[in-house]
Amino acid sequence: EVQLVESGGGLVQPGRSLRLSCAASGFTFDDCAMHWVRQAPGKGLEWVSGISWNSGSIVYADSVKGRFTISRDNAKNSLYLQMSSLRAEDTALYYCVKDIGIAVSVYYFDYWGQGTLVTVSS
C-alpha cells in the first residue's frame, strides 16, 4: 500500500523558517518525480514545487521561488521542503504528492498524503 506521511508543520512567525518532511512507502521511490501542493484554508489547490526522480530537475512556483527549497533522499525514501522567509500567505495545508512519471513535467499525481498544516502568524 502506497503511503505518504507528511510532518513538520506548525505555527511559525512571519520571516521564520520551517522544514517539511514526507516519508514514502509502498512503491519504488526513485522511480517517480515528487511534488508539494498546498491548499490555503477554504481555497483551491496550488502547485508549489516539483523534483525529478534523480533530483536533476527542480522547479518552483513563482510565489515561492527563492524562499523554498525542495529536496529528496532516495536512500531514505523521503521528500523535503525547506521553507524560509515565511509569509502569512504561505499559510496552508501542504500535501506531499507522488507523480506517475519520473519527470516533473509529467504532472499526474496518483497518490497524495493527508497533508501537514503550516500556519504563519505572529
Next chain:
Amino acid sequence: QSVLTQPPSASGTPGQRVTISCSGSSSNIGSNTVSWYQQLTGTAPKLLIYSNSQRPSGVPDRFSGSKSGTSASLAISGLQSEDEADYYCAAWDDSLNGGVFGGGTKLTVL
C-alpha cells in the same frame, strides 16, 4: 486568479450528466495533457483522469475527460450523491515552467 479557468459551481440531479469545463492557453492545455482531481470534503484530492482522457484503475467509467485545443472537459454521467465534491483540472505550463491548477468547481447533487 488561476491560470486555468473553471466555473466555480455546477449542479445536477441524480442520474443526470454534467460537464465541467477548463479553459487554458497555448502554453498549458494547448501543448500539454490535462488531468482532473476530485476532492471530497475534508479529504485529499484523488486522481480521476490523466493524459486528457485516461482513467486510473478503480475510477468508474462514469467519469470521462476530453480535450480540444486550449480547453478540456470532465463529464460525469449517471450522477450520484457521492459525486458531490470539488473538481480541479491541472496541466503543465511551458511558459511558467511549472504546474498549474484550475480554481476548482464545486459540484452539487440536488
